[in-house]
Each structure stands twice: as structure tokens, then as C-alpha cells.
Amino acid sequence: MTTDTSPTPSAPTGSASHPSRQSEATAEARQRSTDAPAPETIPQWLHRSSALRYTVILAFLLVFTFLSVKAPGFLTLSNFVNILVNNFTILAIVSLGMTLVLLTGGIDLSVGTAMDVGSLLFISLISAHQNFLVAICGGLAGALATGAFNAFLIGGLRIAPFLATLGTLFIGESVQQLATNGGQPIYLITGTLAPAFIYIGHGSFFGVPFPLSLAVGLTVIYYLLTERTSFGRNTVALGANPSVAWYSGARVRYTSALVYLLSAVTCGVAGIILSATIKAYVPLSGNAYLLDAIGATFIGTTLHSEGRPSVIGTTLGVLLLSIVTNGLLLIGWNFYWQQVGTGVLIFFVLATSFLGRRFRR
């Protein structure tokens, strides 16, 4: 792990003032006596945060209102189901792993690779008429292998996560192309598929599409993992300051290795679900989720006063991106303009939240 000293939160040199806060602090300053400890008189929400911290929610409402008015058919139940199933599910699962990795201060550029490798093995095994469970295990094992490679490079050899996962990304692309004759998709013949296979792609779980309920389940698990376990707390410490985590007796290398394993397995799940939905393996299809996952996670960081990634924030970010993609499609923007829309949105959310943080100090 690098032993970077974290930046000290010294006040920015900004010249903009925040009149209401300042005058209040002044008034309070006069009240207090010299030696009294700072009592909790400034309300917590006013002190630590500003309304700008909730820009995700604000952006969410704005986008929602705009699309409701502008996009034909946006404000319908069937469209919301469509958003959740087709736009939200896969990205949500991938982003969970990304959130965990970004919490430790690392990055995983190989999420797409783990998806693809999982999907490749899964579909290959299915098309070779293997048992469904064997295929699932094979797919997860493939994803786990990419994670283990990352974990070895990062936790074992202490290579910077960006470089290590970039290497995995390249190797994974080559492996896929070699294994598929230069990138031929593998299609399954629809008639012969096992019911279980159909179920994980298109079935419903208590009335909710199975992929969506799986995403929700994983989100809950990740929420508990990050917020309510000592492992989750250690990932936070690792991201905040690896030296402090080490000096506090946290097993830093074990934690970072485990994080990449978990991320890869989670992406493997996403890959399997994706390929079960489209009943095919399409080489290199996972990479499309990489940047969206990073974007969603960063949108989510704006919820926390110190800019920390969180499962709830990320899920909101994924939802926001999904709605934008869907809505712009309904309005009739083509794919390339959708990317511009997404970019502007991410910029808006991060910039306003950054400004909010500057005003606060």
C-alpha cells in the first residue's frame, strides 16, 4: 500500500463568503466564554453539510420532472419496470463492487473483464450441455480468477490498483478474443434451455423480475458489509489513510486483496445475469459498464460530507444514470448524445457538491 499522507483539510483560499453562516458563527462567538469547550450549539445539519450535499437528490428531481414533461411515455409504470430491468439491474450490481473498491482508495478497471470471463465460461458450459449449477459455478470461478489475479498483484505484490487492474483488463480482452476466434459471440439455441436458465434471466421472484430482486438482495448485502461489519470499516480506514489503518493493527493487505475478490465475483454475477438475459455471450460487452459504474459511484460520493463512496449513494447514482439513459432515448436523442447528457449530469452533480464543500469551511 502506498503511504501517502492524506491531504489536510485546510481551508480553501476561496474568496466567496457564506453570509448567513458567518454571521451566525460571529454571534455565537460573542456568547461563549474563553475557556468553554465548544458545545453542540450549531445544529449538526447546518454545520457539517449544506443543502448542496444533496445535489444527487436535487438532480434526480430535476431530471425526473424534465423527463416527465418532455419524454413521451416516460411517466408510465411499464416504463419504470423497463428502466429497472433493462438499465438499472446490471449496472447496479457492477457498481456495488466498484463502490467497495473505491472505498479502499483503489480502482477496479477490470470489472468488465470479470463480467465477460464469468459470462464466457457460463455460456460455454451451458452450450456444452453441462448441468446448470456447474455452469453457474464455472462462471463464478472464472470471475473469481480475475479477482484473484488482481488481489495477488495489489495485495501481494503491492502494485498500484490502477496499473494492476489495467493489466488484467488487457489480458482479459486478449484471452476472450483468443477463446472466441477473434471475438465471435456464442449464441444459445433457445429451445433447449433449462428452466432454471430461463428463470435467472427472465423469471420473477414474488412478482419482481429475478435479476432485479437479485440486484436488490446484493445491494442489501453490500450495505450491511460496508456499514455494519468490521471488514467494511477497515476498507473505509484503508481508503482514508492506509498508514493509519496499518498502525491501528488492521490487516491492510488482506483487506485490499479481499476487496478485489469480492468485486470480481459480484461482476461475475452481473455477467451471468446479463448473458442469461440475452441468451448469448458477446465478447467485451462488460467494458461498457466500467465508466458508468465509476460515474455512478462518484455521483454517490456527494451524499457524504467527506466525499466517501457509499452503497446508498451509488444506488442513487445508478438510478439517476438509468433514468437519464432511458428518458433521452424516449425523447429521441441518439446514443452519442445520451453520452453527452450523462457527462453533463455527472459534472453538474460533482461540481455543485464540490462547491458546497468549499463554502462549508
Add this chain to the structure above:
Amino acid sequence: MALAKGDPVLSMHGIVKTFGGVRALDGANLEVEAGNIQGLVGQNGAGKSTLIKILAGIHRPDAGSITIRGLHCPHLTPRQVEHLGIHFIHQDRLLVPTFTVGEAMFLGAEPGIGRLPFLNRREMARQATTILRDHFDVRLAGGALISELTPAERQIVQISRALLRDPAILVFDEPTAALVRREVDRLFEIIRRLQAKGITIVYISHYLSEIESLCDQVTVLRNGVDVGHVSLKSSSTTEIVSLMLNRDIDEMFPKRAVPIGEPVLKLNEVSARGAFNEISLTLHRGEILGLTGLLGSGAKELVQSLFGLVRLHGGTIEIGSERTKVSSPPSAVSKKLALVPEDRRAHGVALQMSVRENVTLASLQRFVCFGFLQPGREKTATNELIRKLSIHTASQASPVGDLSGGNQQKVVLAKWLSRQSALYLLDEPTVGVDVGAKVEIYRLIGELAEQGAGILLLSSDLLELLGIADRILVMYRGQLAGEFNPANSTSADLLSCATGTSAVSEYVNAVSAESGR
């Protein structure tokens, strides 16, 4: 600059500044008369640096007024400050290390080639050499790289950089921190020469000897307020000391009587290559064992090796009465060892994490029930520790970065208290901590000893060691050079042991100034 000597050139009135609910300045005043050398003293944490950062336009005051050369300046920005002719010389104020002396000096005001806006490197180097020679009698090539210079030379480059901009006031913020005696003398000579040219000087330091030999007037800060304005012509340094501390030295080191118990830590001839050799020592329950040594004596490495940060190459460690190995911090923590590291911000606390997260970081297993953390129990435990250590924080959810140095240090201690550690390795635990927090930390160390913990206190503050340790070990060049009983030793005894004898006076000077004696 049409001000006569003695006119007020800078005044800051009733400055208030809070950081996250913690008061750094509480109505501080600073008056500077033209042509004077104005001293500003105070313990660490008294608010000196905050006051100066406000003057530099880096922080915005919550209340108070600033008047510079007759101009009322309610909203200072760094650029404005520079226009008003105030320049800052700071140890950390960075010159880009890969720039040449000439480039660094002219950064932002580069001479062109004729009228063309190209960098005229040769001209910059030539002018820089001339300025350094004429003003400071320093022979430095204008083309030399900043990274090749000594700290003292860098400082002179900073001063010349400021002089190029025709300054009215020069502010020196702890300028001698990285200088050796001879360089300090030369810096003083330069400062006096600048004064003779009519430049007003503000000189900030906590070394009283420097203030005494240099300044005309001194403002003393304590707890964010100016508690005294002293003219050095008419009063002595002892007056300043009493103003700075506002307490007697005896009060600082609370005395306690703790029976010394059985050994908790035994080192038998432990060695680490290049650091120390065949050190044997025993630490008992309830004992505060002091350890000191100059840089390179191996004392710091010895403490680090006990926490698994430095590898041992021989000898054995017994904790309790079991022979063990401490291979890494996790194994040290599992053996109930605690380390309070010297560099608090780098190794002690995660500044962006909340007080609660920091306090429970080393003892998360305590709060786990069926695999899940219990936030309620975490909160209760943290609240208890906040109260016990009187940590001043707006709430337990505030980031530790919002707390003052002393309170951050208490958070580090709270982390190990929460772990219920049995053996505390304290590496300079009161560095960068204000006097009030120092006393509280001493009291806490005493309480830990009373509860039967063993404490190894590594410190270069000899008065601190003499004040609270039960025994003091001194290391010199990787060896234990002596053992002292604080009751019948003086800091001079410790020093002559720690140094061999040479350079004693310099060290005494620094140490006694640090402790405000």
C-alpha cells in the same frame, strides 16, 4: 511607504476564528509599529499560525477587523495581501524544488527578452546572483536548483523573492525550525539589516531565546487570545514565560504514587541492523519508563520494532512472561500493545474519518455481535471515552481533521484505551499539543499506569521525562548509554549522556525553549 517609525502599520482587532466548532482564535489582537521587529509567541496551539493565516488571506476570520497601512481590509485575499506589501517567509512555504534559483525568485514576475514574453533564463540567473551577493553576501549560482540548496539558502531565496516585490512588512513564521545555530545567527543579521532598511518585521517563534535577542515588542498568545504585549526593553523573558503558560511547572506534571508490579515487557539483547544493538530492558506493570536519545540513537527504531514496524535481527522479546515475536502491527495489537506514533496526522488519526470511527478502529471486534457491528455500543463507548479524555469535539461524527492537535492526540489515545491495551508505546506524545492538552495527556498517562499498564515513553522533551517517568533510559549510537532516576537527575545529566557531550548547549537551548523554561 510614507510611514514614520513607530506608526501603527498593521493592526488586527478582536479576531475570532472557529474550525468545526473548535475555537482557534477568540478575539486576538495584534498591533505592529512601523520599523519594529514585532515578536509573536505562544505555545503550539495558541493560535499563532491561525492568526498568520488570516493575515495571509488563507483563512477568513469569523469576526474582527484588520487594518493594514491605514487601509481597512475586511476581505483579505492572498493576492491583495501581496499588493499591500506583506510577504511571508515560511519553512514550509514551498519553492518549487525543480526550479532554478533565478526561476524561483522571479516566479510570477519574470523578465522577458526585450519586449517579448519569453522567459529570459540567463537574465534571471544573473540578476538572482547579483541580488543574493549584494543583499546577503551569499555566493549562489542563479542557475542552481532549489533542491540542491540547504534550508538556510532556500530561506534566503525566499527573502530575496519578497524583496524584489518591495515589501513593507515581512512575516517570518518559525523560520529557524530547520536551521543550525550558525545559520540562525546569520538569519538574525539579515533580519536586522532588513529592519535598518525600514522594513517592518513580524517574527513568530516559540523559541524564547530567539525572541529575546531579536524583537523590540512581543505579543503573547494563549488559547487564542493575546494575553500580553511586552516591550523587551523593559521586561524579561520570565514574564513572557508566565504569560505563555499561566501555570507553574509543578502543576504540569501531576505527581502520583503507583506501586511497580511484575514485568510486562522484557527485551533480551534485541538488535536491529543499522539502528540498535543488544538492548536489554524490563518494563513493569504500573511503570512509566522514559526513553530518550538524539536522532539516530536508535531509540525511535527500538520503539517501532516493538510494534512490528522495524524488523529485529536478534534477541528475544517477552510479553507478560511469554516469549513472543512481534512481526507486524496486527500481531502487536493482538498482543495488547499500543503505539501512539510521533507523526499523528500521517499515522495516528485518519483525518477524514469521524471521531467515532477513529476511536473504535483498533477495537472493532469488541462491537461485533453475530458478525455485525453494533452502532449503539460503539456510540456509548465513544461517548464514554470522549468524556473521560475530555476530547473537545462538536460531535462524535465530526471528522477528526476538525479537531485541534491536542484533541487529535487524545483521539489516538482513546483508540488504544478502547482496545484495552496493556502496554503503551508512546512516541513523542505531546509534540504539537498545547499546554492544556499536554497536562491532560500527562494525567491520562498517570491513570493508565495506575490501572496497571506498562508505559514506554519516548520523548526528546527532557523536562517531560523528568516530570512523569519513573526511570529514564538514554540511548546513544544504538546502545543504552545510561539509566537515570528522575528524582536525582537533571536535564543536563540526561543530555551529556545522550550526546556524548558535544553540542550540548545547542540542544539545551532548544529543549528548554520548547518547554517554555
